[in-house]
């Protein structure tokens with residue numbers, strides 16, 4: 097195989113209580129990428145459509161992650177990357193991760209799959225670090241593994257796959273504003289109160305247990321972030337109104353990644369669609385442009401299109 101076309105999915109990181117640790121993969125929302133072998137050695141970005149991003153390999157997260165893998169693999173040929181960017185950068189649903197993970201996934205396929213998903217996560221994290229200023233894998237991991245993931249550690253990389261309840265749906269609203277992850281990280285406190293930390297890690301543990309036992313009501317009681325959301329929600333217009341409206345039907349609502357996108361998890365597609373209408377009603381009364389999506393959890397992750 098000398099060329100591959102893939103769907104590289106959007107992802108929701110943090111999942112309320114699990115800052116930098118939990119994440120899940122979205123369906124229907126994602127980038128497309130075409131990567132082909134070239135006689136000329138090295139990594140080249142030859143086409144970018146959809147959003148204005150750098151062609152310089154060392155300035156584009158897809159190029160940085162590809163270079164990290166390339167320098168390890170040392171093949172006697174190169175790779176050309178085409179990015180069809182559909183996830184708006186700075187949207188909060190892992191635009192940078194879709195590029196960083198997609199390029200290493202595709203190159204690995206063209207190399208005959210010498211690397212496993214944990215190793216690909218390591219390479220992709222190098223790209224993510226360009227965008228966010230730190231090596232976190234909570235968008236990268238669900239994009240590569242699919243479903244829900246828990247990043248146990250980044251040094252060394254250890255990703256745990258968590259079951260996805262079959263009737264769980266997600267609604268995403270994306271206000272058309274940009275929040276850079278690096279900026280949203282800079283406003284966070286360096287220390288947290290022990291009382292809040294206890295609440296947060298209790299929520300992470302109970303959320304993971306709820307996902308393993310298909311306990312939708314426990315998911316509802318676990319989707320609470322007492323550490324990061326109080327700081328970042330101030331960056332998202334009408335966040336509290338959206339959360340109040342969504343939770344009439346949703347199990348829980350929170351900031352997707354570093355925002356501005358907001359996610360809500362629901363039991364069943366009917367509730368997810370009611371959530372979508374409820375949150376559209378909030379933003380329709382404002383002058384802020386927005387998009388909404390209802391998606392199943394994507395348990396597969398990356399998809400090979402051809």
Ligand SMILES: Nc1ncnc2c1ncn2[C@@H]1O[C@H](COP(=O)(O)OP(=O)(O)OP(=O)(O)O)[C@@H](O)[C@H]1O
Nearest residue numbers: 156157186187188189190191192195227277353354
């Ligand atoms: N191939 C790429 N795809 C997306 N963003 C890129 C890419 N290359 C460089 N960037 C830069 O990375 C930043 C986007 O990453 P950022 O983490 O801020 O947003 P996001 O990934 O959409 O949101 P989140 O990480 O919160 O889900 C932008 O500044 C963008 O210019």
Ligand SMILES: N[C@@H](CCO)C(=O)O
Nearest residue numbers: 109115116277353354
């Ligand atoms: N955990 C990261 C995810 C960014 O998508 C953050 O919230 O900064």
